[in-house]
Structures are given as C-alpha cells and as structure tokens.
Amino acid sequence: MKMLPCTWEALVVRTDSSTGGTWDALQAALCSPSEDGFLANAHSSMIGSTRA
Numbered sequence: 696m697k698m699l700p701c702t703w704e705a706l707v708v709r710t711d712s713s714t715g716g717t718w719d720a721l722q723a724a725l726c727s728p729s730e731d732g733f734l735a736n737a738h739s740s741m742i743g744s745t746r747a
Contacts, residue, residue, distance in 0.1 A: 704738040 699706060707725065709718050721739070728734045 700738060702738050704736050707737050707739040709739070 699708065707721065725735050725737045725739060
C-alpha cells in the first residue's frame with residue numbers, strides 16, 4: 696500500500712481515476728496563482744491503482 700507523504704503542505708489525494716480531465720484541471724489550478732496572487736501550498740498525489 697502506498698503511504699501518504701509526510702509534508703507541511705495541504706494534501707490533495709486522488710482516489711478515483713475515472714475523471715482524468717477534472718484531475719488535470721485541479722492540478723493546473725493548484726499550480727496557478729489566483730487573481731489576488733495567492734498560490735496554494737499543496738501536494739497532489741494519486742493513491743491506489745488506475746483502472747485498466
């Protein structure tokens with residue numbers, strides 16, 4: 696079993712691989728500053744296996 700990383704960042708964990716486009720959009724939003732210049736301090740990770 697994959698362990699979650701030990702980090703001070705907020706964790707964003709994907710457990711369902713059925714909506715790849717949504718995950719990609721979320722990761723892009725996490726890596727882009729907001730209109731006010733805020734940039735999230737987050738770590739994203741996929742756990743479990745992907746569907747075949």
